[in-house]
Amino acid sequence: MGLAAVLLVGAPFVLRGQTDCLSCHADKTLQDASGHSVGVDADKFHGSMHGSLICTDCHTSIKEYPHPDQPAPVKCASCHADQASAIGGSIHDGVSANPCTSCHGDAHAIFPKDDPRSAVYPLNIPRTCGTCHANEALAKKYGLQNVYATYMDSIHGYAVSKEGLLVAANCMSCHGSHNILSHKDPKSTTSRINVPNTCGACHGGVKDEYLSGVHGKSLAEGNQKVPVCTDCHTAHAILQPTEATFRMQSTPICGSCHKDQLATYRDTFHSQLGLLGGYVETARCWDCHGAHGVLPASDPASPVNKANLIKTCGRCHADANLSFVQYQPHANPHNRKLNPALYYVRTFMNLLLWGTLTFFTLHTLLWFIRAKIEQGKSAPGRIEQGKEAKHD
Amino acid sequence: MTEETGATPATASTELPEKLEQEKYYVRFTLPQRYLHAVLFSSFLGLAATGLPMRFSDNPAARLFASAVGGFGAILFFHKFCAIVLTLAFLFHLKDIFSRAFINKEKGMFWGPTSMVANWKDVQDLVGHIRWFLGLGPKPKFDRYAYWEKFDYWAVFWGMIVIGFSGYAMWFAPFFARFLPGWALNAVLVVHGEEALLAILFIFSIHFVNTHLRPGSFPMDMVIFSGKETEEEFKKKRALEYERVAAEGKLKTREGDKPVYWWINFAKVVGFTAIAIGLVLLVLTLIAYFGGA
Numbered sequence: 001m002g003l004a005a006v007l008l009v010g011a012p013f014v015l016r017g018q019t020d021c022l023s024c025h026a027d028k029t030l031q032d033a034s035g036h037s038v039g040v041d042a043d044k045f046h047g048s049m050h051g052s053l054i055c056t057d058c059h060t061s062i063k064e065y066p067h068p069d070q071p072a073p074v075k076c077a078s079c080h081a082d083q084a085s086a087i088g089g090s091i092h093d094g095v096s097a098n099p100c101t102s103c104h105g106d107a108h109a110i111f112p113k114d115d116p117r118s119a120v121y122p123l124n125i126p127r128t129c130g131t132c133h134a135n136e137a138l139a140k141k142y143g144l145q146n147v148y149a150t151y152m153d154s155i156h157g158y159a160v161s162k163e164g165l166l167v168a169a170n171c172m173s174c175h176g177s178h179n180i181l182s183h184k185d186p187k188s189t190t191s192r193i194n195v196p197n198t199c200g201a202c203h204g205g206v207k208d209e210y211l212s213g214v215h216g217k218s219l220a221e222g223n224q225k226v227p228v229c230t231d232c233h234t235a236h237a238i239l240q241p242t243e244a245t246f247r248m249q250s251t252p253i254c255g256s257c258h259k260d261q262l263a264t265y266r267d268t269f270h271s272q273l274g275l276l277g278g279y280v281e282t283a284r285c286w287d288c289h290g291a292h293g294v295l296p297a298s299d300p301a302s303p304v305n306k307a308n309l310i311k312t313c314g315r316c317h318a319d320a321n322l323s324f325v326q327y328q329p330h331a332n333p334h335n336r337k338l339n340p341a342l343y344y345v346r347t348f349m350n351l352l353l354w355g356t357l358t359f360f361t362l363h364t365l366l367w368f369i370r371a372k373i374e375q376g377k378s379a380p381g382r383i384e385q386g387k388e389a390k391h392d
Numbered sequence: 393m394t395e396e397t398g399a400t401p402a403t404a405s406t407e408l409p410e411k412l413e414q415e416k417y418y419v420r421f422t423l424p425q426r427y428l429h430a431v432l433f434s435s436f437l438g439l440a441a442t443g444l445p446m447r448f449s450d451n452p453a454a455r456l457f458a459s460a461v462g463g464f465g466a467i468l469f470f471h472k473f474c475a476i477v478l479t480l481a482f483l484f485h486l487k488d489i490f491s492r493a494f495i496n497k498e499k500g501m502f503w504g505p506t507s508m509v510a511n512w513k514d515v516q517d518l519v520g521h522i523r524w525f526l527g528l529g530p531k532p533k534f535d536r537y538a539y540w541e542k543f544d545y546w547a548v549f550w551g552m553i554v555i556g557f558s559g560y561a562m563w564f565a566p567f568f569a570r571f572l573p574g575w576a577l578n579a580v581l582v583v584h585g586e587e588a589l590l591a592i593l594f595i596f597s598i599h600f601v602n603t604h605l606r607p608g609s610f611p612m613d614m615v616i617f618s619g620k621e622t623e624e625e626f627k628k629k630r631a632l633e634y635e636r637v638a639a640e641g642k643l644k645t646r647e648g649d650k651p652v653y654w655w656i657n658f659a660k661v662v663g664f665t666a667i668a669i670g671l672v673l674l675v676l677t678l679i680a681y682f683g684g685a
Contacts (some may be wrong), residue, residue, distance in 0.1 A: 266450070272447065273446060276446065276463060326567035326574020326577065328578050333582055339578070341579060342578050345582055346582050346586070348585065353593075356590060366522065366526065368606055
């Protein structure tokens with residue numbers, strides 16, 4: 001032992017295996033000159049993905065003992081070149097000094113992504129991303145919305161965190177991993193043009209329906225103004241379409257483009273009662289027009305095609321008949337050409353309203369003034385009947 | 393009004409103690425008529441309070457009210473309930489007119505000084521009244537129903553038909569669609585909303601001031617609650633009717649007991665509550681109308 005100690009301290013020797021390094025670094029309390037932990041959990045490391053590697057495979061600047069106080073940083077890229085170049089072109093490039101371990105965790109305890117111990121195991125991903133993205137200060141620094149909490153409360157977040165559903169969407173499912181790009185980048189999985197494909201990876205049926213509708217077709221032609229999945233469903237909160245909150249907020253979304261239609265809808269009973277809440281069944285845009293595969297009214301497959309109106313209206317109005325569906329859910333009482341009858345009815349009612357009120361307001365006002373004058377003329381303290389004497 | 397003119401300060405002071413002791417009361421409205429007014433204004437307030445939030449559903453006050461009472465479902469339920477009450481009151485009134493005119497053969501229902509139907513004198517009264525407002529002539533003398541009272545009556549009558557019909561047309565739209573043209577289903581909402589707005593604005597401003605808040609009646613004309621008015625009020629407000637009844641020697645048959653205190657006090661509480669609710673709704677309506685437009 002004494003000789004060994006002399007050898008260890010006295011003469012440099014080549015490091016060959018893990019045991020050589022671990023004879024010092026297995027001490028978990030070991031720290032370097034600047035106070036960073038340099039201890040390694042040997043058991044965990046041996047069981048990890050990289051457990052069969054020799055320390056110097058990664059810590060390439062260390063060849064022999066004693067080694068320099070500040071060895072060169074480990075380059076994961078020397079093996080994982082593809083991932084490294086993907087990170088290099090991603091939004092996370094340069095954000096962290098240790099981009100790999102930021103997500104994959106302890107370099108000496110990296111497990112395959114289907115191992116529940118892995119930081120990138122589907123059920124662990126939200127927490128892993130959340131280390132930065134749930135951090136208020138970081139979110140502020142990069143001007144990001146703090147979406148972690150919204151996601152965790154969503155149907156996707158619930159499925160992952162509460163049900164442990166491996167196929168439920170986690171951050172990576174939509175954003176990718178090494179190659180994450182800003183949604184403003186057309187190549188991003190979350191760019192407007194790609195959102196239907198990204199969501200469609202799971203929601204295939206809805207994607208097909210969407211792409212067959214006017215919005216989907218227009219998007220395929222490159223029109224990015226059309227609504228994509230996230231415009232209505234949002235990206236992270238993903239509200240249930242049957243819920244009051246979703247139903248209450250959905251109409252203005254369609255109305256942000258279809259302004260005239262929203263304005264005329266606002267004039268109807270559907271809208272008036274819909275806005276008051278507590279009765280969310282009232283017709284919103286997509287109850288009549290369909291949600292994903294919106295088609296022009298001229299298309300025989302459209303729910304608002306003349307031939308389908310009785311069925312569509314009948315979903316709420318059980319007794320809907322041919323004359324009932326003559327009702328115009330977007331009639332404009334201000335437009336004489338399109339809705340002459342309604343225009344004249346409204347004009348007449350308005351004339352009646354303001355004519356009557358104007359006349360009687362003046363009448364009452366003058367009366368009130370005259371009555372006050374007459375009241376003032378009578379001597380103070382005089383009883384009522386004295387007043388009449390003045391104007392006879 | 394010559395009789396009253398004779399009430400100089402000297403005679404008034406000698407008459408006063410006697411008057412206070414035996415102040416005479418005359419019946420103006422029957423009990424069913426007073427109940428009708430009570431049912432009318434209660435259900436009208438209910439309809440206005442629940443209808444306005446629907447008409448101005450993007451107004452914050454409307455939404456606050458809606459969320460407080462349980463949303464639109466609760467509002468529409470109460471609206472329909474009040475509508476049925478008011479419809480029944482209206483039908484009761486029609487039945488009353490019918491039996492009075494055709495079964496009891498009451499005279500003067502459709503024509504003459506005690507009728508609700510407008511006549512040439514009403515036009516003269518309107519012109520004369522306005523001349524008096526402007527200081528251009530004497531105050532006209534009115535009969536049993538003055539022209540603005542007739543207008544109030546017919547405005548409500550017409551309003552109930554129009555608002556009632558359009559309301560039921562929306563309630564039972566598929567049924568009404570069998571005999572109404574398509575555009576009418578759109579028109580009924582416009583008609584219902586505008587006519588109701590007129591009714592609300594008219595009742596809560598014009599009717600309130602003309603009948604209750606104007607000098608001479610301020611703060612409330614109790615005759616619709618007690619059914620009776622004093623001889624002095626009768627002479628002053630409806631001089632022609634008083635003179636005519638006196639000339640016919642029928643004043644005695646119109647006399648009634650002095651209204652009891654508890655009833656007057658109760659009526660005041662109810663009446664002032666109604667006026668207060670009405671004025672609050674009036675302000676909210678005006679804010680919603682001019683703020684939201």
